Amino acid sequence: MPQGKPAVVPQDGLTTRQRRNRPLLVVHTGEMKGKSTAAFGMALRAWNQGWSIGVFQFVKSAKWRVGEEAAFRALGKLHDETGEGGAVEWHKMGEGWSWTRKSGTEEDHAANGREGWAEIKRCLAAEKYDFYVLDEFSYLLKWGWLEVGDVVSALVSRPGHQHVVITGRSAPPELIEAADLVTEMTKVKHPMDAGQKGQRGIEW
Numbered sequence: 001m002p003q004g005k006p007a008v009v010p011q012d013g014l015t016t017r018q019r020r021n022r023p024l025l026v027v028h029t030g031e032m033k034g035k036s037t038a039a040f041g042m043a044l045r046a047w048n049q050g051w052s053i054g055v056f057q058f059v060k061s062a063k064w065r066v067g068e069e070a071a072f073r074a075l076g077k078l079h080d081e082t083g084e085g086g087a088v089e090w091h092k093m094g095e096g097w098s099w100t101r102k103s104g105t106e107e108d109h110a111a112n113g114r115e116g117w118a119e120i121k122r123c124l125a126a127e128k129y130d131f132y133v134l135d136e137f138s139y140l141l142k143w144g145w146l147e148v149g150d151v152v153s154a155l156v157s158r159p160g161h162q163h164v165v166i167t168g169r170s171a172p173p174e175l176i177e178a179a180d181l182v183t184e185m186t187k188v189k190h191p192m193d194a195g196q197k198g199q200r201g202i203e204w
Helices: 018-019 033-049 067-082 107-127 140-141 146-156 173-179
Strands: 025-030 053-057 090-094 131-135 163-167 181-185
Touching: 025 173, 033 053, 033 067, 033 131, 033 181, 053 067, 053 107, 053 163, 053 173, 067 140, 107 131, 107 140, 107 146, 146 173
Parallel strands: 025 163, 025 181, 053 090, 053 131, 131 163
Antiparallel strands: none
16 A cells, blocks of 8 residues: 555445545454554544544553553543543453452453443443544453454444454454454564563553
8 A cells, every 4th residue: 555545446435535534443463562552552643633532441450550541541631621632531441341450250250341341332332432442352252251243243333433443362253354454463573582571661
């Protein structure tokens, strides 16, 4: 796609503007780091366009204060105070769908994950946000906590102009097939190969 121009123009009856502005379902998957980082980079662009942003962060511990969370909460506050950029809401699930880190069985976490997905579906139906980041969401599908067909159906049939970015390893084939943009992060080199642990400012 030199200079951002598509190689072919489909005969779909849409104008160039309509085709260009249709909402996207995006998947960042693969074994290598960078999936969430890329998603939040897209969210920064969305914020700059004045779009409302909803982040739903699964699996990562609710105790973690990741850099992206601090930055987006600051951007949300800036929007509230000055009107610059877009509104931001960050929903931090920890283990499944929970507002604090809780112990429990796998079924407890699965139930929490299902409630998290139910909340996302409610938001999609209400067209609450312009841009969604469903961080580490693919794990809920991999572990069988959610029915893949239900998830794909709800995402494909979402109303209005809502972009959705999903991150996480092992995205199922059905989700990849339904997505408009799929990136797979593959490892070439990683500091951990040389025995180096994750570090501040790079991993969090």
